[in-house]
Amino acid sequence: MADWIEQFPGLSRLDGDLRETLVRQSRVVEVPQGTVIFGPGKAPENLLLLLAGVVRVQQVAENGREIVLYRVHAHESCVLTTACLLAYEDYSAEGIAETDVTAVAIPRSVFDEMIARSADFRRFVFTAYSRRITDLFMVIEEIAFRRLDLRLAAKLLERKDAAGDVLLTHHQLATELGTAREVVSRQLQEFIRRGWVTAGRGRVHVTDAEALGEFAHSA
Amino acid sequence: MADWIEQFPGLSRLDGDLRETLVRQSRVVEVPQGTVIFGPGKAPENLLLLLAGVVRVQQVAENGREIVLYRVHAHESCVLTTACLLAYEDYSAEGIAETDVTAVAIPRSVFDEMIARSADFRRFVFTAYSRRITDLFMVIEEIAFRRLDLRLAAKLLERKDAAGDVLLTHHQLATELGTAREVVSRQLQEFIRRGWVTAGRGRVHVTDAEALGEFAHSA
DNA sequence: CCGGGAAGGTGACTAAGTCACCGTTCCGGG
DNA sequence: CCCGGAACGGTGACTTAGTCACCTTCCCGG
Numbered sequence: 226m227a228d229w230i231e232q233f234p235g236l237s238r239l240d241g242d243l244r245e246t247l248v249r250q251s252r253v254v255e256v257p258q259g260t261v262i263f264g265p266g267k268a269p270e271n272l273l274l275l276l277a278g279v280v281r282v283q284q285v286a287e288n289g290r291e292i293v294l295y296r297v298h299a300h301e302s303c304v305l306t307t308a309c310l311l312a313y314e315d316y317s318a319e320g321i322a323e324t325d326v327t328a329v330a331i332p333r334s335v336f337d338e339m340i341a342r343s344a345d346f347r348r349f350v351f352t353a354y355s356r357r358i359t360d361l362f363m364v365i366e367e368i369a370f371r372r373l374d375l376r377l378a379a380k381l382l383e384r385k386d387a388a389g390d391v392l393l394t395h396h397q398l399a400t401e402l403g404t405a406r407e408v409v410s411r412q413l414q415e416f417i418r419r420g421w422v423t424a425g426r427g428r429v430h431v432t433d434a435e436a437l438g439e440f441a442h443s444a
Numbered sequence: 445m446a447d448w449i450e451q452f453p454g455l456s457r458l459d460g461d462l463r464e465t466l467v468r469q470s471r472v473v474e475v476p477q478g479t480v481i482f483g484p485g486k487a488p489e490n491l492l493l494l495l496a497g498v499v500r501v502q503q504v505a506e507n508g509r510e511i512v513l514y515r516v517h518a519h520e521s522c523v524l525t526t527a528c529l530l531a532y533e534d535y536s537a538e539g540i541a542e543t544d545v546t547a548v549a550i551p552r553s554v555f556d557e558m559i560a561r562s563a564d565f566r567r568f569v570f571t572a573y574s575r576r577i578t579d580l581f582m583v584i585e586e587i588a589f590r591r592l593d594l595r596l597a598a599k600l601l602e603r604k605d606a607a608g609d610v611l612l613t614h615h616q617l618a619t620e621l622g623t624a625r626e627v628v629s630r631q632l633q634e635f636i637r638r639g640w641v642t643a644g645r646g647r648v649h650v651t652d653a654e655a656l657g658e659f660a661h662s663a
Numbered sequence: 664c665c666g667g668g669a670a671g672g673t674g675a676c677t678a679a680g681t682c683a684c685c686g687t688t689c690c691g692g693g
Numbered sequence: 694c695c696c697g698g699a700a701c702g703g704t705g706a707c708t709t710a711g712t713c714a715c716c717t718t719c720c721c722g723g
């Protein structure tokens with residue numbers, strides 16, 4: 226079963242030989258929800274290409290506070306881990322399977338060989354890097370310069386499902402934004418007061434996405 | 445003149461053939477202080493390896509506020525630019541020669557060839573990536589979770605010269621920390637009041653580095 | 664020597680984060 | 694079925710940080 230390679234635009238152009246190398250030397254793994262894929266003192270052994278599911282990468286401070294850095298979705302790769310895997314290692318970010326995850330695991334040695342042999346693979350890897358680094362830049366810009374209420378509004382819109390529900394606790398929303406629970410609670414109350422959302426235990430329901438969106442983009 | 449290669453620990457082990465390729469196809473450039481090396485709408489064309497000087501990489505927000513992300517020093521490389529150079533491009537970070545800079549410029553094509561042919565070069569590049577990404581993680585952790593007065597104290601110690609002088613304006617210190625000038629001014633007044641520093645136009649003099657250091661590491 | 668820009672000081676205000684504590688809800692074991 | 698603990702969320706009082714408007718001082722070039 227090697228069809229997975231077609232799911233990665235950057236890899237589908239690999240020619241027969243390389244493609245076979247890649248497919249033969251990697252394996253498909255299943256990772257249950259909640260698994261810590263990598264973290265402090267737990268260096269990743271493989272480059273992961275996600276076939277299904279979501280991996281959340283977050284930073285944990287000594288004082289216990291957390292912030293979500295980015296997510297890896299299906300058909301993307303966990304490239305930043307490869308960097309930190311190939312080099313010196315004492316960073317405090319961790320990757321967690323946010324859902325059940327199906328992924329292709331490419332061992333370090335194969336990763337290195339592919340980098341050496343395929344310009345397409347190199348492009349794939351560096352493109353993935355670029356995307357992650359851009360994500361990090363955006364996180365920095367957001368937490369340094371944008372108002373929390375605007376960020377919360379945007380986050381609710383980003384994470385609501387088709388029915389308009391955001392199935393996160395206030396604490397989880399705070400982690401998404403790198404702030405404290407109480408701050409989220411109070412901001413949500415303001416949104417409720419304005420009639421943009423309703424609240425329930427562990428859920429926020431977006432009732433007026435349009436107003437929320439307009440607010441998020443104002444100022 | 446190819447001795448520069450010896451200055452890069454990760455490159456000095458390249459064997460004769462590769463080494464010659466690298467040396468022949470790259471050139472040494474001089475960049476005057478203040479030059480914008482890359483930035484919005486100004487993609488870098490080369491991988492830079494610094495021989496002398498410092499490059500400051502910073503993010504600029506629409507509202508005009510800035511934050512310093514990291515610095516590239518002598519014997520390091522501007523790797524993140526290669527990623528963003530090889531891939532999609534709309535990030536708002538910019539790199540500025542903070543001093544006069546001497547650097548080796550390696551064209552994109554040579555970079556790619558070296559990556560393909562040399563495991564040592566790959567290690568060099570990915571190690572450099574790792575360091576930068578770690579820097580970014582630390583920036584995020586700092587601005588999200590650490591108190592500003594502690595960060596300012598640490599920054600003064602980090603950037604003081606041998607005589608204890610920090611030759612930066614309040615505005616520049618604010619940019620270092622991603623905050624506003626007034627906030628820096630007020631914190632500095634508190635440090636002055638405590639007798640840890642003295643101030644002058646465009647300079648802060650650290651008089652009690654020990655107390656400042658103890659403060660920076662408290663809490 | 665004077666005019667303008669950079670530097671920085673200040674008060675009043677708003678936004679954000681912290682701390683301590685509360686009640687409520689949920690869920691699993693006894 | 695009920696109890697107890699943990700997760701969830703609300704709240705007041707406070708501190709820290711950021712914003713806005715405006716001021717003075719200093720420096721440098723014309």
